[in-house]
Amino acid sequence: MFDGGPENETDKLLLVAKKIRRATGTDFIISLVADDFSRSSNTYVGKLRSNFLGTKFTIYDSQPPHGAGIPPKSTRSSRRFHSKQVSPRVPACNYIVSTITYELNVLRTRGPRRMNCIMNS
Numbered sequence: 001m002f003d004g005g006p007e008n009e010t011d012k013l014l015l016v017a018k019k020i021r022r023a024t025g026t027d028f029i030i031s032l033v034a035d036d037f038s039r040s041s042n043t044y045v046g047k048l049r050s051n052f053l054g055t056k057f058t059i060y061d062s063q064p065p066h067g068a069g070i071p072p073k074s075t076r077s078s079r080r081f082h083s084k085q086v087s088p089r090v091p092a093c094n095y096i097v098s099t100i101t102y103e104l105n106v107l108r109t110r111g112p113r114r115m116n117c118i119m120n121s
Contacts, residue, residue: 015045025051047094056101060094065120096120 017028018037027050032043039062046061098119105113 017048023052025049026054046097055104056099058096059098059100061097062094064093064095065097 013032013034016031016034016037018031020027020029028048029037030045030047031037031041032045036043038044044062046059049058049060050056098117100115100117102115103113
């Protein structure tokens with residue numbers, strides 16, 4: 001995704017997404033740079049996950065919401081490590097930011113019939 005500024009400026013990279021197909025759906029890993037999609041990187045933003053049918057999308061962030069009391073379940077191993085073994089910048093969890101669902105229209109053609117967007121605060 002590039003910023004479409006005035007013609008005399010050079011293009012500026014805003015975000016980059018890498019598509020990863022899975023048996024249960026598709027993930028899009030979102031980064032600030034085009035060549036590093038590692039979750040341990042400072043440039044990792046989060047991910048967008050769709051279900052198999054592409055009717056439900058969940059947006060995850062690598063950072064907890066402001067004032068979060070209890071962290072979600074870790075997506076990594078539940079083993080405990082000595083604090084010096086794990087970098088404090090490595091996101092251990094993905095936090096759900098938003099969910100977007102839609103129903104297919106009656107004729108099953110492209111485009112949603114009804115869309116529901118939920119933003120977690």
